[in-house]
Amino acid sequence: MNAVIQGILTGGLYALxxxxxxxxxxxxxVVNLAHGDLAVVAGYVxxxxxxxTHVPVLWSFLIVVPVMAVIGYVLQRTIIQGALDRSALTxxxxxxxxxxxxxxxxxxxxxxxxxxxxxxLALITDSFNIGSQIQIPYLLVLIFAVAVVxxxxxxxxxSRSVYGRLIRAVADDKEAAQxxxxxxxxxxxxxxxLAFGTVALAGIAYGMYAQLAPTTGTDTILLFAFAAVVIxxxxxxxxxxxxxxxxxxxxxxxxxxNISDEVLAGYLVFLAVLVLRPQGLTSRRVRS
Amino acid sequence: MTANGDRTNGGTPxxxxxxxxxxxxxxxxxxxxxxGVFPGEVYAIIGANGAxxxxxxxxxxxxxxxxxxxxxxxxQDVTGLRPERRAxxxxxxxxEGRRLFGSLSVQENLQVGATYARPGPWTIERVYETFxxxxxxxxxxxxxxxxGEQQTVAIGRALLTNPRVLLLxxxxxxxxxxxxxxxxxxxxxxxxxGLTVLLxxxxxxxxxxxxxxxxxxxxxxxxxxxxxxDVTAGQVEAAYFGLAGAAATPQPxxxx
Numbered sequence: 001m002n003a004v005i006q007g008i009l010t011g012g013l014y015a016l017x018x019x020x021x022x023x024x025x026x027x028x029x030v031v032n033l034a035h036g037d038l039a040v041v042a043g044y045v046x047x048x049x050x051x052x053t054h055v056p057v058l059w060s061f062l063i064v065v066p067v068m069a070v071i072g073y074v075l076q077r078t079i080i081q082g083a084l085d086r087s088a089l090t091x092x093x094x095x096x097x098x099x100x101x102x103x104x105x106x107x108x109x110x111x112x113x114x115x116x117x118x119x120x121l122a123l124i125t126d127s128f129n130i131g132s133q134i135q136i137p138y139l140l141v142l143i144f145a146v147a148v149v150x151x152x153x154x155x156x157x158x159s160r161s162v163y164g165r166l167i168r169a170v171a172d173d174k175e176a177a178q179x180x181x182x183x184x185x186x187x188x189x190x191x192x193x194l195a196f197g198t199v200a201l202a203g204i205a206y207g208m209y210a211q212l213a214p215t216t217g218t219d220t221i222l223l224f225a226f227a228a229v230v231i232x233x234x235x236x237x238x239x240x241x242x243x244x245x246x247x248x249x250x251x252x253x254x255x256x257x258n259i260s261d262e263v264l265a266g267y268l269v270f271l272a273v274l275v276l277r278p279q280g281l282t283s284r285r286v287r288s
Numbered sequence: 289m290t291a292n293g294d295r296t297n298g299g300t301p302x303x304x305x306x307x308x309x310x311x312x313x314x315x316x317x318x319x320x321x322x323x324g325v326f327p328g329e330v331y332a333i334i335g336a337n338g339a340x341x342x343x344x345x346x347x348x349x350x351x352x353x354x355x356x357x358x359x360x361x362x363x364q365d366v367t368g369l370r371p372e373r374r375a376x377x378x379x380x381x382x383x384e385g386r387r388l389f390g391s392l393s394v395q396e397n398l399q400v401g402a403t404y405a406r407p408g409p410w411t412i413e414r415v416y417e418t419f420x421x422x423x424x425x426x427x428x429x430x431x432x433x434x435x436g437e438q439q440t441v442a443i444g445r446a447l448l449t450n451p452r453v454l455l456l457x458x459x460x461x462x463x464x465x466x467x468x469x470x471x472x473x474x475x476x477x478x479x480x481x482g483l484t485v486l487l488x489x490x491x492x493x494x495x496x497x498x499x500x501x502x503x504x505x506x507x508x509x510x511x512x513x514x515x516x517x518d519v520t521a522g523q524v525e526a527a528y529f530g531l532a533g534a535a536a537t538p539q540p541x542x543x544x
Contacts, residue, residue, distance in 0.1 A: 162399075165392070165400060168389065168396075169389045169397075169400045172391055173387050173390075175371070175387070176383060176388070177389075178350075178351070178370070178375065179349060179371060179372075179380065180375060180401045180404065180445060180448075180449060181375040181376045182372055182404065183370070183372045
């Protein structure tokens with residue numbers, strides 16, 4: 001029981017990992033292999049921001065999210081769009097290259113040591129008990145709540161705002177959108193900015209939950225994000241939460257059986273979904 | 289239809305194409321096409337499948353880059369402009385196959401059209417007044433509409449940019465003749481708002497009925513140009529099928 005609740009809450013963290021990846025794929029058909037590394041970059045930026053400006057740890061996102069959003073817009077309008085203009089394969093290779101560059105850059109400048117984002121508040125480090133069996137860390141509850149708020153916010157933006165409507169239109173048919181006067185490159189940039197904003201939150205959240213190292217991006221965040229997206233259904237926003245929860249619960253149950261089986265159990269579910277229901281548990285497009 | 293005043297009085301064309309050559313990969317799709325569309329005209333490009341009609345329209349809208357030649361709009365060279373820039377300057381296109389945004393509702397499709405609108409007579413309210421069935425079904429997905437209804441939404445979306453020239457690509461494609469009649473029947477109403485129309489149509493009789501000027505393409509070349517009243521059915525047939533060039537068919541020396 002405890003494992004299931006822990007798993008569900010961890011699913012919130014995985015949904016944060018996954019929703020940006022899903023958005024980039026749903027709108028631009030970009031599989032961003034640098035997704036996880038960018039989350040690590042965001043985490044490192046957060047550590048830097050906290051150290052230099054002494055903002056309260058929990059509020060560091062107010063700086064990191066806009067910074068990452070701007071980076072997202074610029075990367076999309078330059079490197080990623082340039083690759084998209086060539087082919088889907090080029091895009092995959094370019095994001096892979098970006099991933100390698102970032103990872104090695106982080107190793108070079110920040111060493112292989114891992115860093116955590118220290119949250120000194122008792123609220124964050126403590127947990128509360130339900131009965132004698134169930135122990136729930138406040139931090140996981142907070143991250144889960146953030147994930148739900150992010151997904152609600154994205155859904156609201158996509159369904160109600162002018163740019164949200166343009167993002168959906170461009171995802172459907174970018175030529176038709178051009179004929180209506182929309183510059184799809186700019187709209188792609190906005191979508192990338194949103195995705196990178198969620199990447200920033202993912203990096204900060206993971207830095208609080210565990211430790212960030214230069215390789216965390218590819219060996220943990222990207223893989224878990226992929227698993228959550230595939231389990232939940234490609235391009236579906238709420239599917240990433242469902243996928244994250246399924247992944248989280250599978251991992252926690254695996255850990256109950258044997259602590260070393262935690263990660264393996266998650267990937268077995270991922271594989272099972274790929275084989276049995278390749279379209280994912282939900283198969284909606286990115287939309288309201 | 290509107291008179292040919294500007295054409296005969298030596299006015300300037302609103303839209304002009306000069307020596308346009310367009311390639312589809314290795315294939316030469318258009319070969320030195322030139323013509324002008326004058327304000328208030330309904331200019332119809334006719335021709336068989338593969339004559340290059342849609343390519344011509346797409347090049348004017350900016351979706352294709354020509355190999356050489358130029359597109360002028362209101363006297364300005366727009367050949368290098370991206371499609372979205374041309375749309376914001378007043379060139380709107382209803383693309384072949386309608387190309388509505390499938391995951392958006394009817395109203396959202398219209399709203400996208402209105403996002404970068406020029407100032408002008410068309411508002412979503414006015415579209416609902418013109419096509420009265422649309423208001424009640426504004427929250428439906430476009431996939432739930434019939435082909436004719438989808439075509440009407442596509443026209444509404446294009447009108448909402450408040451264009452000066454409206455490009456219509458094969459409106460009749462895949463639609464029942466009755467529906468095609470009804471859609472073309474709306475043209476006079478649109479022209480009253482000061483619109484100029486350039487359309488591509490495979491259905492020649494339909495084109496001859498609505499057009500003030502026709503231009504026939506055959507394998508990327510101009511074979512006939514003129515007012516419907518000034519050309520004979522035989523000329524049109526010859527220009528459309530290229531019979532004048534086919535030696536096997538005994539045909540008087542009409543057309544090109």
